[in-house]
Amino acid sequence: MNWDDTPEQAAFRDEVRAFVRERFPASYRPDGEAEQSLEPEDVRGYNWPVDRMSDDPVRRDGARAWAAALAERGWIAPHWPREYGGAGLSAMEEFVLQEEMMRARVPTVNGIGAFLLGPTLLVHGTERQKAAHLPGIARGEVTWAQGFSEPGSGSDLASLRTRAVRDGDAYVLNGQKVWTSLGQYADWLFVLARTDAEAVPKHRGITFLLVDARAPGVTVRPITDLRGAAPFCEIFFEDVRVPAADRVGEENRGWYVAMTALGFExxxxxxxxxxxxxxxxxxxxLRTDEGRAFARTDPGAAASLRREIALRYAEVRVLYNLARYTVSRQAAGEEPGYEASVNQLFGAELHQRLARTGARAFGGSAARWRRDGAPLAAAFTHMRLDAVASTFLGGTTEIQRNVIATRGLNLPRPRPRTP
Structure with a gap:
């Protein structure tokens, strides 16, 4: 495969680089003490959904100014049609845009709304839903969170217990969601709820709903993680009335809408x-005097570390090629399938291996948590804790392997064991 840019893609890449240099707000600087939100589009020191609501007016204004600059070009949701605030870019151009923003270490805007919900509404939403929700996402004015995971359900999403009962022109929603990334900063939620308790198999009785996070009966409680940050929350629904017009797709067919969303994720x-x-x-x-002072000095450590770094570099290039292959399928008009699960699985496990490599480089000094005076400002100490969740965020490694086996390799599904 040849991943070289076409002349048109190279010109667009130059355009993106120039735009970032000229329009990124100089006052919107990274916060070296902030923990990341654990999302793949994180850039260290930034967390746009949090920054846009910061108590620091300089940070808040910088985040909003950056969103406004991107919205002028339609680059918050670049692949969307122009009528909804997008730029009508090709899948490959969107890939180039995101890649260059990440390489410039500037934050993307409106992540889960732009990259997950928006494309899903374009596939499954009504015209009213598209008109009501997409422009606000594309302007950086409305943020979304995903209400899928529940206590006790683990990776078996189809076992969810949050209920939605039809009452006239609305659904009455009751239940709880957990591990909702940045839910405490969201304006709206997209939620899976059970609408048929007797459905067999279970996934056929689930409905996909759009829920106003400020609606009466919605309670949000942030969850503090082992780093001391609060990148996610638990959400409670108590007799929340959701208009039936905010159901995406058919009643009891929300599982298939959710699978579309997770493919984009x-x-x-x-x-x-x-x-x-x-x-x-x-x-x-490690090439600086300070780095050499912190590096391990035991016999063979340097040679072992060089081998590990070389292997990590090769794995990063593999991950890049997996991402390019996935977007090439999208560019051909196909929805992400099992290839995206290969990407997710490999990337999650690489995150953990990379964190361990960085920690091994510094031996006992890698245990220093405070950034001041720690090697590389404790970047890999914090990454090790970030990486703990990698293999179950967005679907556990076991789930990803099942998807790859059944959808990619056409292997038979395992039969339940008999007692």
């Missing part, structure tokens, strides 16, 4: 560039 380039940056930063730091 697993197809990005963000993680690849983030890992490239981390690896390049590690190599550069």
């Amino acid at each position: 697993r197809a990005g380039i963000g993680a690849t560039v983030k890992y490239e940056h981390a690896l390049a930063d590690l190599v550069s730091y």
